[in-house]
Amino acid sequence: xxxxxxxxxxxxxxxxxxxxxxxxxxxxxxxxxxxxxxxxxxxxxxxxxxxxxxxxxxxxxxxxxxxxxxxxxxxxxxxxxxxxxxxxxxxxxxxxxxxxxxxxxxxxxxxxxxxxxxxxxxxxxxxxxxxxxxxxxxxxxxxxxxxxxxxxxxxxxxxxxxxxxxxxxxxxxxxxxxxxxxxxxxxxxxxxxxxxxxxxxxxxxxxxxxxxxxxxxxxxxxxx
Amino acid sequence: xxxxxxxxxxxxxxxxxxxxxxxxxxxxxxxxxxxxxxxxxxxxxxxxxxxxxxxxxxxxxxxxxxxxxxxxxxxxxxxxxxxxxxxxxxxxxxxxxxxxxxxxxxxxxxxxxxxxxxxxxxxxxxxxxxxxxxxxxxxxxxxxxxxxxxxxxxxxxxxxxxxxxxxxxxxxxxxxxxxxxxxxxxxxxxxxxxxxxx
Numbered sequence: 001x002x003x004x005x006x007x008x009x010x011x012x013x014x015x016x017x018x019x020x021x022x023x024x025x026x027x028x029x030x031x032x033x034x035x036x037x038x039x040x041x042x043x044x045x046x047x048x049x050x051x052x053x054x055x056x057x058x059x060x061x062x063x064x065x066x067x068x069x070x071x072x073x074x075x076x077x078x079x080x081x082x083x084x085x086x087x088x089x090x091x092x093x094x095x096x097x098x099x100x101x102x103x104x105x106x107x108x109x110x111x112x113x114x115x116x117x118x119x120x121x122x123x124x125x126x127x128x129x130x131x132x133x134x135x136x137x138x139x140x141x142x143x144x145x146x147x148x149x150x151x152x153x154x155x156x157x158x159x160x161x162x163x164x165x166x167x168x169x170x171x172x173x174x175x176x177x178x179x180x181x182x183x184x185x186x187x188x189x190x191x192x193x194x195x196x197x198x199x200x201x202x203x204x205x206x207x208x209x210x211x212x213x214x215x216x217x218x219x220x221x222x223x224x
Numbered sequence: 225x226x227x228x229x230x231x232x233x234x235x236x237x238x239x240x241x242x243x244x245x246x247x248x249x250x251x252x253x254x255x256x257x258x259x260x261x262x263x264x265x266x267x268x269x270x271x272x273x274x275x276x277x278x279x280x281x282x283x284x285x286x287x288x289x290x291x292x293x294x295x296x297x298x299x300x301x302x303x304x305x306x307x308x309x310x311x312x313x314x315x316x317x318x319x320x321x322x323x324x325x326x327x328x329x330x331x332x333x334x335x336x337x338x339x340x341x342x343x344x345x346x347x348x349x350x351x352x353x354x355x356x357x358x359x360x361x362x363x364x365x366x367x368x369x370x371x372x373x374x375x376x377x378x379x380x381x382x383x384x385x386x387x388x389x390x391x392x393x394x395x396x397x398x399x400x401x402x403x404x405x406x407x408x409x410x411x412x413x414x415x416x417x418x419x420x421x422x
Contacts, residue, residue: 034349060238068235079242086249090256093263101345155349164357185392188349 008127012134015213018111019142019197020204025111029143030193032102035155037162039147040140042102045084047136050112053080054132057120064121073116074107081106098165111139142200149196152177154187264342269300269312271356272329272338277309278302289417291410299418302329310337311411311418317403320395321345324354328407332419335369339404344396351396361388361397370408378405 016022019029028046033039053076057064064072085103088096106112115135120128152158156178163171186192262283269282280303288296302310312329324344329337339362341354353359364387370378379385380398389397411418 034347038349063234064238065231065234068231071235072238075238075242079246082246083249086253086257089260090253093260151349161358189392 004127005130008130009134012131012136012138013141014138017138017142017204018114018135019139019146020201022111022114023201024114025109025139026197028102028105028109029139029146030190030197032105033143033147033150033193033196034188035151035157035161036144036148036159037165038102039143039145040162041099041165042105043136043140043143045099045103046106046109046112046139047133048084049077049080049106050115050132050136050139051129052084052132053077053112054115054120055125055129056080057116058123058125058128061121069117069121070113073113073121077112077116078107095165111135146193146196146200149200150187150192153196154183154185154189154192156180156183268327268340268342269329271340272312272327273300273302273310274337277304277331277337279304282312289414292413297410303421306421308332308419308421312337313407313410314342315403315407315410317399317401317406319344319346319399320351320393321347324396324399324403326400326403326407328404330408330411333369334408334411334415335367336365336404336408338363339365339400341400346396347393350390350393353390353393354396354400361390362400364388365404370412375405378408 012018018024019026025046028042032042053073056076057073060072081103085100088103089100112132115132119131123131148158151160156176158175158177159170159173162173163169184192187196266283273282280301282300282302285301285303286298287301289299291297297313300312301308302312310329310331312327315326315328317324317326322345324346325342326339327342328339331337340356341362344352344354346352346354353361356362373386377384377386378401380387380389380394380401382389382394383398385401387397387401
């Protein structure tokens with residue numbers, strides 16, 4: 001069982017990474033990654049929703065029949081997103097002002113749905129929860145890296161405005177890598193999202209090839 | 225019960241269950257969310273109307289007025305010793321990704337006391353420099369009025385006006401400048417009513 005959990009962690013973070021291996025969640029992965037901070041915020045919000053909805057689907061999996069599973073999954077994801085949205089608005093208002101913009105977008109991300117279908121619908125609660133959590137964290141890492149590359153090349157900064165999202169203590173990680181006006185604006189615009197995401201997918205596959213791993217192709221779980 | 229019915233019942237039960245959870249959460253959070261919204265309004269009002277010019281509570285001293293498009297506008301009044309020293313109201317501009325909601329404060333002479341963005345959906349990293357947290361562009365408007373700069377210069381530089389656009393984002397500042405211009409026109413058209421003491 002222990003090796004099973006290890007696989008879940010490795011799959012989520014690297015081997016079967018939602019963005020770089022499965023090529024899922026492309027919309028937020030490209031739209032929300034104009035900076036590392038934005039990518040990180042979107043990733044964390046997604047990870048919370050994924051962990052919660054995977055757990056719920058795993059708990060209720062005995063009651064969800066094959067025929068209605070997709071509407072029920074969507075219902076659960078949408079409900080979790082709304083809960084997170086309301087709770088953050090009420091009790092974490094400062095954070096909500098920064099992240100609030102991203103949260104409704106999680107509903108349209110097909111990565112949570114894919115994990116519910118491929119994993120949580122067939123597995124017990126704890127592994128499902130971990131799968132949702134680590135897939136979400138893998139998504140967070142991917143979005144942060146894409147955001148960082150785009151921010152450095154496009155704006156010359158790294159983790160700009162991180163203190164707005166994470167609190168004043170994180171002022172220290174706000175960095176300027178390139179002098180102002182050195183950035184290539186296109187990298188922050190939509191084309192930059194495609195370029196960086198594509199290049200990082202290549203980089204990830206090259207690393208996997210070097211390590212002699214078999215490459216997991218996108219859409220391996222046949223979810224649109 | 226046929227198989228189809230069972231599926232319907234299952235789906236319906238889940239809808240009911242999660243609907244209930246959402247309704248309860250909505251109830252639980254409604255008061256807090258309303259309180260946060262009020263705090264936000266108070267904050268944004270205090271940013272566009274300096275404390276020095278009023279001795280009343282801005283959030284509660286309001287009245288409604290219709291603008292040229294017959295939209296209801298809530299006007300917040302600043303008073304000192306009963307006399308109206310300034311007003312604040314929400315204005316709307318059209319940005320790159322929809323409506324930009326702003327609050328502007330204006331003194332009795334029609335001079336801008338300040339403008340702040342309340343809500344927008346502009347591109348993070350590009351259009352969001354209109355927020356005071358991410359740039360001081362919006363501070364540029366303080367002290368300006370309909371005659372300063374002249375009306376035909378109330379545009380972004382790209383359109384032959386006075387105000388900077390952002391690299392990679394022209395539509396956002398254009399929408400904001402247009403909205404402020406509209407807000408100033410609204411003040412000029414309704415000045416008598418806005419300055420009434422009751």
